[in-house]
Structures are given as structure tokens and as C-alpha cells.
Amino acid sequence: MSEPARAEPAAPSDEDPVLEVQDLHVTFAGRVGLGAGVAGKKAAVSRAVDGVDLTLGRGEVLALAGESGCGKTTLARTIMGLETPKQGQILFMGEPLGTSTKVLREYRRRVQIVFQDPTAALNPRQTIYESVAEGLRIHGVTSQDGMSEEKLVARALARSGLRPPETFFLRYPHELSGGQRQRVVIAGALVLEPEIIVADEPVSSLDASVRGEILKLLLGLRDDFGIAMLVVTHDLGLAWTIADRVAVMYLGRIVEIGPAEDVLTRPLHPYTKALLEVVPEAGGLNRPYLSGEPPDPTRIPEGCRFHPRCPEVSSGAAASAGVEPKCLGEDLGLVELQPGHFAACHLAAARQGEAVSTTSD
């Protein structure tokens, strides 16, 4: 594998997305103490995912970034069919996702997940062969492409870079290194020939020198088998390394989405800008950062949900552009400000409007 310059795959077309998420809402009920409950106090509802629209093209790598608590993992879990949305729907290959066990089971074969920590994801008492074959057995796949279970497991291990595969069959997770364990998890997903892999922080628990190889493997799967990937991460450097498009989430909403080059080098939303500021780098210590911690999804602010922490609001930039009342009072969705590049920001939209009107003058 020596391919420094990978051929850019054909741009994913919007007409044929493998996955479409429409106006998705997921809420979690809070808990109240017994006394408060008797007194008629209602539990606060946590709006973990609060109106998300998203498409994933065939063979596309989409990075979903944001701080912990922003809802990115809940969104990924809902896409996996592990949480039930309160509102909105998920379309897979153009068909709305049903709720029956049979439909969900078939769907879960075609959408696979790779978790953050392979040590936790693998059963320590199961051999590598059993771990990889488990998915086949659950889905009742006894043979595929004229290959027996053993051949299928061997092929998946080999495709994940564990060669020769037979030498791994009877080994246990503790005998493998962290990178190898993550390859086993990937083989377990791959053996079912999925259309989509959802990877939740796929390399953050791995040693730095091993990460690159796992990312190479994931990109290779996309190129060789056209598997689409949703990569959930807090690491924008990782997004830069592998993603075609980047979506930035804040408090249950996508606040910016677009081609990775645009979002990461020419961000439009002040939250994306703040996230990029805090990526550690030499001499970066005196950079600005947002104070406080992400607000509580049970109390989402009125207006633009980012306004209480927004540096553009606190510096007065929003006021001098005349959009501050909107920031404080008007909730807005994503607006296409550049081709394919959307952001949910009143100020960015106003600036864009100005630029358009001055060029047309």
C-alpha cells in the first residue's frame, strides 16, 4: 500500500444518497425525585438531537464533529436504529426506515458500526474467528459469493489487514495489540458487506503511530468497496485527513456543513471558527477560546442556540451588523452561503447578502 496521491473518487451525487436524515429529533426524558414528582413537577426533557437534516452519498466519507454532549453520538446511534426518533425520519436507499424487527435487522446488516474502544467492543472470551463470525450467524448468512463461513471470515480479516488470516482465527483479543484489535472490529463490520459504516471516534483510543494505518484502511474500504462512512469525531485534524464533507454539531443541531476544505479552512460559523482556534499547534497558546462549557440540552437558548457563547455577539460585531436582535430572538436553520457550504448564522448570512448586493451593483 503505497499511494501518496489517491485518486479523488467521483463526487458523491445528491440524487443518489445511501442515507438521508430528515428533520430528526431525539429526546430523552429526565428524572425527577419522588417528592418533586408527587408535587407534580415535570422532568426536564433533554433535546439531544433537535432537528437534523443530513445526506450521505454513496462512497462518501462524512465527518460529524462537535464537543461532547452536542448530540453527535446520539445522532449516530439513531441512524443505527438504536434510538427511536421522536420526530422526523431516516431514509435508507430512498426508503423510509421501518420499525419492525425484521426490517431493522436487515438494515443493521447493511449499516455497521465501529466503536471507539476495540478492547471494550470485543468479547475477551471469544476467539477472533468467533467475534468476526458472530455477525454472520446473527444474520443467518451461511454462505455468500459461493464462500463458506470460514472463507468469508478469512476474507474479511485479510481485507482488514490481518494477514495471513488463518493465524488469527484461534487467538484471543488480549493477544493482539490495540491496532490489531481495531482491525478485528472492522473485519466484523466488513464481513456483512455493509453499505455504510458508522465509525465513532475510530482511532482516538489507539496509539498515535498506529492511527494512520487504521485511517488508511478505512479510506481503502471506501475506495475498493464504495462503502459510505459517517465518522463521528471531536478531532478536526482527523476530519481533515479523511473526510469529503464535514458537519459541525452544536447542541443537537448541525450548525455548519460543507466540503472539508471549505469548512476547515474557510469556516463561516463562529462556533466552527472557535473549534478550529483550539486545535493545539505551536505558538497557539494565546489564542481566543470560548469560556464556559457547552450548555445543557434540557435548556436550549432562545434564538440562535449559540448566541450566549458567540464571540461575534459579545464583541458587538453582530450588533454593528444589525443582526443582534435576530441572534437573540430568531432560530434559524442552515443557509447555503457558498455552493454546497451551509451555515446556520445570521451574521454570516447578512455578510453574504452584502457581498452579493455589492457585486451585483
Add this chain to the structure above:
Amino acid sequence: MSVLSVRDLEVTYATQAGPIPAVRGVSFDIDKGEVLGLAGESGCGKSTVVNAILRLLPAGATTSGEVLLNGEDVLAMKAGRLRAVRWTGASVIFQGAMHALNPVQRIGDQLAEAIVIHKLSAEREARLRAGDLLEKVGLPPRRLRDYPHELSGGQKQRVMIAMALTCSPSLIIADEPTTALDVMVQAQVLSLLNELQHEMGLAMLFITHDLSVLVEVCDRLAIMYAGKIVEEGPSGPVFDEPAHPYTEALAAAFPAIGDARFRKSPSGLGGDPPQPDAIPAGCSFHPRCPVAFDECATVNPDLYEAGERRRAACLLVKQAAEVPS
């Protein structure tokens, strides 16, 4: 005089499978007001170095070499002296503040404890000092009455920093202080640490696997691999123009956003870091090294000069130095 001077430190763990060398001859110095970053992957021995400095290793470990803290050898200290030096001479900000704080004790009591134990002041003054320290790390003193579960992750890490400062040590050892934190909170904590370090002229040993964090906060870097330092020097040059191929691979794991070289081309090393009980002969890095040659399998490289105040343990560096330019 250096605040901390580690000379030829070797640590071997005794296990049922035989002795395992975790640290194999590590030397470094930290001056007053200097921040040294020690980087490396899991199993490279960096946490063993931390524990060896304050003699926190388990009973089965044998240590040799010297650890001079303000000129005094910690490894040769009697128990009473050692207890006096811990926390007043050097303190540790441990990894994962959420587990390092006592969940059933108020923050104030935990902060005052070290001051009282070291008889630096009476209980009342200790509490006042604890309040001052909390303010210093950006928390209101009323938080003294809180229990750890009432604080967020970033706030707990601030308490850990305050705790490390209670006895005004000359050296602070920060062991992965921001690993468990969110990016935005990590930036806040790093900037706080940097402020305090400058303000108090502290010497600091900063340990993490995240090279990009080290470059940001450290004056000098030392990179460890398989129990040895393989490269050291001023942090900017070491990160930007690594002399050792391992440093280069490590640096590439933290890509600069906007740099076209990293776009869609992740780079990594084949293989895995060696187990401490099976360290390869010759240069311990040679089986994974992209530029290794025959000699690397037999010759164990020393640290060679690799530019101004820089050293690297690579035969290629030695060769480059030997060729008269």
C-alpha cells in the same frame, strides 16, 4: 542548578515471566521556569519515569541511576525526608481528575489536607490558602464546600491543579492533564497551566502522547520509544523538522489543518510499539522504521548531536554529522 536532573534512570519490573525493563537509561534536566515535554506511546515508559521521580513505583520494581531534585537524590532519601519532599519539592497533576479526587470529601478539605499534613500552617490558614488557590485556578472560593460530583470535568481538573500548587513546589509533573477533557476545555486548562507556570516560575514536566499539545506548551521536547529517549531538543524544531524517523511518524499523526500533504493521505507506521519484554536488538525502532538499513539491526544508537541543542538516537543522524559539509 537544574530543578530536576535525571541521570541514567533505569527501572525494571519483576514479573512472573522474569524481569521487564521499562525504562532503559533515561537522562534529562529541567531548569527553573522551563517546561519539558515527555512524549511517547503507551508502554514506552513515560509514566514509569514519572512514578520513579517521586518513588511511587510498586514494590517489585528496581530503580537505578539518580533523580536529583534541587540537587538532592530522591532515590537515596530516607522515608521521612522523602515524605517531606513529596508535594513540597515536586507535586503531580494526575491524569483523569475524576478518579483522583475523593468523592466523599469536600474540595476544601482535600485542598487543605496537604498543607496541614506538611505542617505548613494551621487548619484555619490552610482553608484560607485553599480559597486563594481556587481563585487562582479560576473557580470562586465558595466552591470549597462542593463535593467533586458537583463540578464538571474541566473544573475538577482545575481543582487538581490547585492541589498541586498547595505546598508551593518548585517542580510540577503533569501526567496527561488534559487527555480526558473536551477540546474547548482542554484549551482553557492548558492556557491556565501556562499562565501559572510563567507567573510562579515553575519548572514543569509535561507528559502526554499528544505531541500537538506538547508543542504548544513546552520549551523542550523529549520523545521516548521502548524505554529510551530517542530525540530531544527545542519543541518547535523537533516537531517541525524531526531528526528521528519515529518523531516524524508521531508528528504526522497530528496533521496541520489546511496542509495539503495530510489531506486524504493518512500516514502511519506499520507494526506496533514493542512489548517491554521483547525489545528488538540493535535500534529498538528498526523493525518499524521506514528508512532502516542493515546496521540498524545490530547497532544500538546513542543520542548523537542533531543541530543546535538537539540530539537524536539514529544512525542516519550520526552519518550526517560525520560527513564534513
